[in-house]
Amino acid sequence: MILFPQGRPTQRETFDEYCAAGGYDALKKSLSPTAILREISASGLRGRGGAGFPAGRKWAVAAETPATPRYVVCNAGEDEPGSLKDRILIAHRPHLVLEGTILAARAIQAGHAYIYLNETYDDCFNRMDEAVREATAAGLLGSLAVTIHRAPTVYVAGEDSAAIEVVGGKPPLPRQNVETLANVPPIIRNGASWFRTHGTPDSPGTMLFCLGDEMNRPGAYELPLGTSLRYLYENVGNGLKNGAELKAILPGGPSCAFLTNDQLDVPLDQESLKKAGSTLGCGVMRFYSKETCMVEETLRIAQFFARESCGQCPACRMETNMLSVMLERIQQGKADAALFDQFQKIVDFNRGKGYCALINMPGPPILSAIRLFREEFEHHIRQGTCGV
Template sequence: MLKSREDLYKLQQKAKAALAEQTMRILVCAGTGCVANGSLKVYERLKNLVAEHGLLAEVDLVKDVSHEGIGVNISGCHGFCQLGPLVRFEPSGLLYCKVQPEDCAEIVETTIINNSVVERLLYQDPNSGEKVKTQDEIPFYKRQVRVTLKECGRINPDDINDYIAHDGYQAIAKILEGMKPEDVIKEVTDSGLRGRGGGGFPTGRKWSFAASQPGPKKYVICNGDEGDPGAFMDRSVMEGNPHSVLEGMMIAGFAIGADEGYIYARAEYPLAIKRMRKAIADAEALGLLGNRVLGSDFSFKIHIKEGAGAFVCGEETALIASIEGERGMPRPRPPFPAVKGLWGCPTIINNVETLANLPAIINNGANWFRSFGTPNSAGTKTFALAGQIQNTGLVEVPMGMTLREIVFDIGGGLREGKKYKSVQIGGPSGGCLTEDKLDLPLDYDELMKVGAMIGSGGLVVMGEDTCMVETAKFFMGFVQNESCGKCVPCREGTKQMLALLTKITEGKGTEEDLALLEELAQNVKDGSLCGLGKTAPNPVLTTLRYFRHEYVAHVRDKKCPAGACQALKEYYIDPAKCKGCTVCARVCPAGAITGDKKQPHVINVDLCLKCGACMEKCKFGSIIIR
């Protein structure tokens, strides 16, 4: 048990010394994406092969066992998910991509024993064809600035000693040794940290509200209920550096006078929950969590509550209701949770990323954090890049970086040479940003001006063949399905908006429907009870604002400009390419294709089911959509 900051320092030096004895450190990504692709098998195979050669380093600080050798460890998400499983070697920074168990013998022989490189496992630049050896040389990583994700991919999330060796729990030790709650709140306020879960409310101001409330009992809640389609930032932090979240919660607890906290994570995150549970147990065993932390008068306990995956439980009051055992439904505000929250007690709710920033802020100071980002949006932000983009994965960049830099410099542009059309930022609560917004700085205030929001940080990139009406319909379908049904505007309004969007994509919409859709979207935005309902119309409103011509084409011309809406596709046979092989006629389930052998065929559009079977079977590319 650690009784003081001095005890923590001694353990840190011991852990650093043990790591220093590792002549080479191999880190196998064990984030969810890489695990799904077999990274744990890669880890076991590498570890066994290194052991067979008598090179494996043994480290057990509890038993005071450590000796020189090769360290083989799991790590959290490295970020470049599409190239997993990823294996990195330290201190060289060498990175191997798409590693499989059958590659391990060659890796041990070539890289570990002969100090050479397995060329075929290196990252290859899709534009130049150049092979890149180290992680820092890869364009995906070059422009990133990692604060929250700094240790994700660099430490073993299941080893508390690894976290301690990398300055873990030094922030809470510093606070307990000589800071007052008001000092902590001032430091966080001065840092400019704003909530990373969506709204961007100043963190220090929220804390000050709760700190000023009377009463012996207060709570800290970590919101890990990440529900946006395509978002996995919070999950990756909980999986890759769980102790940073615990330390952040303790800092928040000390600041407002709370002695208890809850981590609310969706049950669909089993690996994150498993690692968070282990982190809590290990911290308690060392006296870094629980009663009288590091021998001080400060006590803090943390519990985990698994949510059932309801998107609405990302809203603060719905989340509180769920922890209390009630159905996750929002409550009117005020009173706000900082005044009356969990079980009627003052409560602050911060998301995973917000809390994970806190140890670095306390250790390095508010001015250090402010050195990143913009005056009104300090620090960095994680984004999950997804969609039709070359490089998908998790990135962290300074606030204020432009969309162009993220999509084209870090993301590598769109796949297959497609032209950029839009990006959906902030998930169902966000909005679409068009090509003329590519140079817009990504910060809270600038995005609000164009009808979008950062949200939790999902970035779904869409190319020229994406139908924006269909995109709005997808997000509206998600929101409508996730509505808790408590208030009429959200419950009924989203249902009717989805019906109108479906009607439009099926070619049955009218121009009057467009006017009704826009009016309805504004009413839902103005009249809904909680943030889910108020932001639900954003994808519709932004697509209507920036892509109205696509809506008009659907209702007036009965055509989908992107050729994506199935009901509006019109299949046509190019007579110049048709060889009259009759394959298309034979596979057509409706008998809509006719023609003689070795003569161009034709499609009867009135009979065509638009199933695409003919196009799939045609070997000559003669069937086109117009």
């Protein structure tokens, strides 16, 4: 694979071990900023943090911006429930992430790079700090300043614009994800064509997929993009614990739309999941058994977003709280079927009105749950209890 070609190390990869395996060879090529941008664009690398935006295009926009000074943010805030990817990469391969960050800074001619790290990840902070000191001693940073910045442990603080605010000394109001940057050194070292031998034409490369404790084999697994959801569920995760029967899938984190158990053959790539009605997100997979009450689960997701909204945007604050209250009424049997139409109206009215992307996040899971599992919601309205 790309990120863990020899399998995941059992401990931190040292500077010497990283260099012996070709580490920092990409940096030592001394490619011009234009050449780096060209290679990343040709590779088709897309962001692994959620939106899947082409990394080359994102960097080109930054490089063309006349404003200075420029800087790069390696976003390791990782407050997505169930995500382990940033922690695993930084804990085991900090030099890979650091080299990717240095190359990104060179590509856009930035003089300062910030590694925006979840404040609870003390082990990662120490390992990345050691990696920065080792690379500095080896003369690999040049004039680039690298600062490791501890990120608040709130969901919105991991959102891109929040990361920018925090490293600038401002409160987290809401650039590149850790996994995205970790792909950069192998691309520059081996070439865009090599990278494209993995994955699909539109979604090249691999991705780390996180499986939760509901699975027989929880953990983070690197797979080529385009691998079927069924392969991940059956062959990698070995199904749900206790032989439970599958009902639903949340394929990319709490802001994604639900899929049903008859959609297991959907390929895990941006285009295929979009056609299926959901998104790849950051690759945090949740699988739900037949015993799961989808009303309870949808309410839990809505309450999560209501708690994590920073409250700065009135529209976001009102939307997230209103959606939670409406779902709670359904759960308690204190609503009628007319309430269903209000969810779509509220989501449509507030779309894009927030300072950050959080305002758009509750809609997909809530609307898809109501559409796909309508009978469970109707049972709660009629009986005030779960029919599962």
